Amino acid sequence: MTTAYAATETPIVKLVNVDKDYELGTVIVPALRDVSLSIAAGEFTVIAGPSGSGKTTLLNLIGCVDIATRGSVIIDGSDTKVLKDKQLTELRLRSLGFIFQSFNLVGVLDAFDNVEFPLLLQGKLSKADRRERVMVLLRQLGIEQYSHHRPGELSGGQRQRVAIARALVTEPRIVLADEPTANLDSKTGNSILDSMQELNARGTTFLFSTHDPRVVSRAGRVIRLVDGEIADHNATAEDVAQLAAAAHAA
Amino acid sequence: MILIRIALRNLRGHWVKGLIVGGLLFLGAALVVVGLSLLSTIDRSMAKSIVGSVSGNLQVYAKDAKDKLTLFAGMTDGTEIGHVEDFAKVRQTLEAVPGVKAVIPMGTDVAMVYGGNVLDVKLDQLRAAEKGKDKDKSKVVRAHVRKMVGLLAKDLDRMSDLRAVKNMSDETKQAIADVKQGGSDAFWASFDKDPFTALEFLENKVAPLGLNADMIWFRYIGTDLDRFASNFELFEVVDGTQVPKGQRGFLFNKLTYEETIKHRTARRFDKIRDRLAEGFTLKRDEDLQQWRKLNKDQMREITYQLDDRTEPMVRQFLQKHLDNSASAIEVLLAQFMDINDDNFGARYTAFYAGIAPHLMLYSVKIGDVMTMKGFTSAGYPTTVNVKVYGTFRFKSLDKSMMAGGMNLIDLMSYRDLYGFLTADRKEELAKLQAQSGVKPPSHDRAEADLFADADDEVEELPRAATVVAANEVGKTNSEWPAAVAAAPAVESGFDEFAKVDMKASAKKYGEDLFGRVYAQPDIDGGVVRNAAILLHNGIDERQAKLAVQKACNDHKLGLQVMDWREASGMIGQFLFVIYAVLAGSLFIIFFTAMVIINNSTVLATMERTREIGALRAIGAQRSYIRKMFFVEGLVLALLFGSLGSAFGGLVVAFFNAKGIAAFNDVFVFLFAGPRLYPTMSFTHVVVALVVVTVVTLFSTLYPAWLATRVTPLQAMQDAE
Ligand SMILES: Nc1ncnc2c1ncn2[C@@H]1O[C@H](COP(=O)(O)OP(=O)(O)OP(=O)(O)O)[C@@H](O)[C@H]1O
Ligand SMILES: [Mg+2]
Numbered sequence: 001m002t003t004a005y006a007a008t009e010t011p012i013v014k015l016v017n018v019d020k021d022y023e024l025g026t027v028i029v030p031a032l033r034d035v036s037l038s039i040a041a042g043e044f045t046v047i048a049g050p051s052g053s054g055k056t057t058l059l060n061l062i063g064c065v066d067i068a069t070r071g072s073v074i075i076d077g078s079d080t081k082v083l084k085d086k087q088l089t090e091l092r093l094r095s096l097g098f099i100f101q102s103f104n105l106v107g108v109l110d111a112f113d114n115v116e117f118p119l120l121l122q123g124k125l126s127k128a129d130r131r132e133r134v135m136v137l138l139r140q141l142g143i144e145q146y147s148h149h150r151p152g153e154l155s156g157g158q159r160q161r162v163a164i165a166r167a168l169v170t171e172p173r174i175v176l177a178d179e180p181t182a183n184l185d186s187k188t189g190n191s192i193l194d195s196m197q198e199l200n201a202r203g204t205t206f207l208f209s210t211h212d213p214r215v216v217s218r219a220g221r222v223i224r225l226v227d228g229e230i231a232d233h234n235a236t237a238e239d240v241a242q243l244a245a246a247a248h249a250a
Numbered sequence: 251m252i253l254i255r256i257a258l259r260n261l262r263g264h265w266v267k268g269l270i271v272g273g274l275l276f277l278g279a280a281l282v283v284v285g286l287s288l289l290s291t292i293d294r295s296m297a298k299s300i301v302g303s304v305s306g307n308l309q310v311y312a313k314d315a316k317d318k319l320t321l322f323a324g325m326t327d328g329t330e331i332g333h334v335e336d337f338a339k340v341r342q343t344l345e346a347v348p349g350v351k352a353v354i355p356m357g358t359d360v361a362m363v364y365g366g367n368v369l370d371v372k373l374d375q376l377r378a379a380e381k382g383k384d385k386d387k388s389k390v391v392r393a394h395v396r397k398m399v400g401l402l403a404k405d406l407d408r409m410s411d412l413r414a415v416k417n418m419s420d421e422t423k424q425a426i427a428d429v430k431q432g433g434s435d436a437f438w439a440s441f442d443k444d445p446f447t448a449l450e451f452l453e454n455k456v457a458p459l460g461l462n463a464d465m466i467w468f469r470y471i472g473t474d475l476d477r478f479a480s481n482f483e484l485f486e487v488v489d490g491t492q493v494p495k496g497q498r499g500f501l502f503n504k505l506t507y508e509e510t511i512k513h514r515t516a517r518r519f520d521k522i523r524d525r526l527a528e529g530f531t532l533k534r535d536e537d538l539q540q541w542r543k544l545n546k547d548q549m550r551e552i553t554y555q556l557d558d559r560t561e562p563m564v565r566q567f568l569q570k571h572l573d574n575s576a577s578a579i580e581v582l583l584a585q586f587m588d589i590n591d592d593n594f595g596a597r598y599t600a601f602y603a604g605i606a607p608h609l610m611l612y613s614v615k616i617g618d619v620m621t622m623k624g625f626t627s628a629g630y631p632t633t634v635n636v637k638v639y640g641t642f643r644f645k646s647l648d649k650s651m652m653a654g655g656m657n658l659i660d661l662m663s664y665r666d667l668y669g670f671l672t673a674d675r676k677e678e679l680a681k682l683q684a685q686s687g688v689k690p691p692s693h694d695r696a697e698a699d700l701f702a703d704a705d706d707e708v709e710e711l712p713r714a715a716t717v718v719a720a721n722e723v724g725k726t727n728s729e730w731p732a733a734v735a736a737a738p739a740v741e742s743g744f745d746e747f748a749k750v751d752m753k754a755s756a757k758k759y760g761e762d763l764f765g766r767v768y769a770q771p772d773i774d775g776g777v778v779r780n781a782a783i784l785l786h787n788g789i790d791e792r793q794a795k796l797a798v799q800k801a802c803n804d805h806k807l808g809l810q811v812m813d814w815r816e817a818s819g820m821i822g823q824f825l826f827v828i829y830a831v832l833a834g835s836l837f838i839i840f841f842t843a844m845v846i847i848n849n850s851t852v853l854a855t856m857e858r859t860r861e862i863g864a865l866r867a868i869g870a871q872r873s874y875i876r877k878m879f880f881v882e883g884l885v886l887a888l889l890f891g892s893l894g895s896a897f898g899g900l901v902v903a904f905f906n907a908k909g910i911a912a913f914n915d916v917f918v919f920l921f922a923g924p925r926l927y928p929t930m931s932f933t934h935v936v937v938a939l940v941v942v943t944v945v946t947l948f949s950t951l952y953p954a955w956l957a958t959r960v961t962p963l964q965a966m967q968d969a970e
Contacts, residue, residue: 056966065867065962086871092962093869104864104965108259113252120252121869166868178966 011038018071049225097167157188279894287930295922306782320819394557472664490640505654626669646923863965
């Protein structure tokens with residue numbers, strides 16, 4: 001827990017004075033206000049905060065699937081504001097890995113094909129290399145034997161592992177996950193977190209959003225969001241738990 | 251490729267939708283293959299029919315012609331296609347064009363013969379018997395004639411009862427009176443006193459009103475018969491012989507001969523036999539029942555031809571065959587004609603064994619000299635006597651009236667009939683006109699008379715027999731244009747003939763010409779109306795057409811060139827009709843397929859929004875998403891397109907083995923035979939696949955576009 005807000009090396013993710021407004025008809029809903037942060041390689045960061053605080057919004061901006069209203073979002077050296085859809089897509093493919101809350105696997109493809117898919121999109125590796133890389137990941141995540149199962153034939157936890165493998169297979173600079181354990185029971189959730197921590201230990205950068213205290217407790221760093229603003233860049237798990245308990249009591 | 255795998259798996263995942271859409275594509279592809287193979291086969295067979303029978307590959311005719319040349323468009327009356335003044339020069343010039351095998355002169359027209367007036371025939375016999383003082387023969391024939399006149403008088407009585415007598419013209423009243431007189435005892439009692447005056451009376455006043463004195467109209471082509479026969483590969487002599495080289499003569503088309511010259515009852519027996527052989531039954535089929543009824547109703551066609559000698563023979567035969575002791579021939583015939591599916595075989599054999607030998611089976615026999623009447627180009631009535639040498643057919647087109655309505659006459663007789671003054675004729679005609687002082691009728695009037703409304707004429711003409719005959723000709727020859735089918739009921743158009751004794755003069759004119767042999771320069775050196783050009787095998791028609799047109803222009807022949815497709819008129823366009831029907835059904839199928847594909851794919855896009863969003867989020871470009879949909883369409887199209895094509899191929903193969911029966915004579919002609927054996931080519935399959943693919947891709951355009959609009963954000967939201 002030594003990582004400070006101002007990391008010495010070039011951050012993978014850097015947000016400067018970011019605002020995000022949603023327009024609901026004529027009403028403007030400010031979802032993020034004046035958010036500045038940076039994330040360095042190898043971090044295991046959790047964005048915590050109550051419902052509606054702007055966690056998902058923040059992740060979407062970092063994930064290059066949405067654009068900030070004001071301020072700049074710099075991912076892997078590129079300012080997302082100036083990029084076109086095509087370049088944003090390339091950036092996602094090259095630098096980011098996504099783990100979705102509801103997995104979003106391609107239903108008609110088996111686990112292996114799903115994991116291989118981003119590699120096919122990249123088109124850089126030979127068939128043998130792809131196979132090698134996919135199988136290594138599946139093995140690490142303990143689902144090697146399910147490589148020929150379709151998502152529909154897998155449990156929630158197994159599916160999420162497949163999703164994780166898919167997010168990691170391109171060796172992205174950073175893996176984003178919006179509440180990755182929300183659709184899993186606690187036991188499965190824990191085992192998934194174990195896997196992720198293990199991968200983090202080998203160097204993969206993770207950025208999660210969650211309001212699950214158990215997830216928070218495993219984080220290397222916790223960014224606390226309240227009403228669209230960063231309340232704490234490096235909160236402790238205890239802080240979060242206390243705040244959550246207080247909110248619950250209130 | 252992963253996209254194909256996704257496509258296939260998606261297809262399997264939505265197999266109900268896949269089956270519906272696939273089924274339509276399958277059907278469409280099969281229809282394209284079958285349709286195209288049918289079309290191309292028909293195109294080929296039609297080409298064979300048309301090129302090999304009368305058209306040749308190309309036709310030339312006068313450039314300044316008012317109308318377009320149409321070989322199969324029914325009668326040529328009224329179509330003015332001009333003349334080719336000097337055929338010899340045309341032949342010489344065009345046969346020098348590379349690729350041209352032969353140039354055959356032609357002229358198509360219609361003519362008429364009086365068919366089968368038995369009374370005429372019997373009166374001739376009676377006259378001969380009287381001349382030869384053959385008492386026995388005279389007695390038999392006289393009885394027959396008297397019987398016929400009696401029957402005629404009865405018919406006329408019945409007619410005048412039916413019609414308002416006050417409407418009857420004096421002429422008509424006189425005619426009835428004449429016939430009655432011809433049937434009276436007093437007339438026959440005095441016959442021996444002056445048999446020739448009596449005969450004349452019968453010949454001139456009574457016979458023209460007789461039964462079967464119907465005019466038989468037919469189309470003929472005047473041509474160089476030798477070169478026609480050797481160059482049109484479908485031509486084949488059936489009965490008799492080809493007209494001797496260079497001589498005048500006529501060849502009936504076998505079908506025309508059977509349909510219009512044969513004794514009607516016998517012809518109906520033939521037709522009943524043929525139709526039963528095709529699997530129809532008298533119990534069910536209306537045509538068969540109609541023919542049976544006609545045979546029963548028109549028994550007179552038989553009784554009229556029986557005389558005192560033959561009637562007892564037929565009576566006895568029928569009594570034995572039917573095991574009925576009735577003595578009235580009408581009763582026996584009525585029972586005999588009451589055929590059914592069980593007894594027809596025996597009746598057919600019996601008819602030809604016991605009845606037909608006593609009938610005049612053909613009103614014009616092979617070897618007869620026949621008097622053809624027609625109009626010249628200017629509207630003059632003309633008459634030419636010509637010897638019938640035989641019948642011919644166009645191979646495998648026997649059953650088609652399209653080709654079966656074409657009879658052949660030598661070019662010399664044709665020029666006479668059509669009024670192109672040959673040297674022979676010029677002199678003769680001058681003499682004829684000087685004799686009679688008849689002013690030739692104008693062309694307009696001749697036509698107006700010829701095509702006057704048949705019903706009006708019938709009111710005035712109490713010719714029961716003619717009317718009956720006319721009605722029937724109208725029916726059996728329904729393939730002929732209505733105006734001509736109706737024409738036999740019209741006699742007034744030929745008043746001109748009545749005033750000139752053309753028969754006698756033409757006979758004289760004709761007799762010394764029958765033996766004459768014309769040299770090729772005589773045949774070629776004269777007027778024709780058009781000419782068929784036959785090409786050597788493997789010569790490109792389009793290029794040859796250009797070359798021929800160039801030669802015509804270069805040598806100032808004043809001719810225009812047409813390919814067989816144009817020249818055949820409606821029938822040549824028929825292919826486009828089939829094509830339109832095919833295109834129409836394909837349009838319906840493919841349009842339905844498009845709507846369904848579009849709708850179901852739009853639905854699928856909506857269902858897969860999250861998946862698509864996720865793919866976009868992990869780095870799939872819009873173009874990739876679009877590709878994904880197209881590949882799915884392509885897989886669907888190729889899969890079901892190939893299956894459909896294969897099925898279409900099977901259907902074609904099945905029909906190729908069994909053949910498709912021609913429903914009517916137009917199809918016999920199109921099929922170049924009674925059955926079509928379609929073949930297919932690789933191109934048909936390619937076309938089917940391309941069409942199916944284009945249709946499918948086109949219908950995925952919109953859903954694919956929709957899919958590219960899905961944002962990655964749409965994958966981020968939690969599934970509710
Ligand atoms: N598409 C949208 N249109 C309008 N307002 C939105 C939209 N998405 C989010 N918001 C609003 O923005 C704010 C932040 O929402 P966000 O989804 O980022 O919160 P969150 O912290 O992820 O909450 P939760 O824990 O419930 O997922 C909320 O007030 C929400 O109502
Ligand atoms: Mg959220």
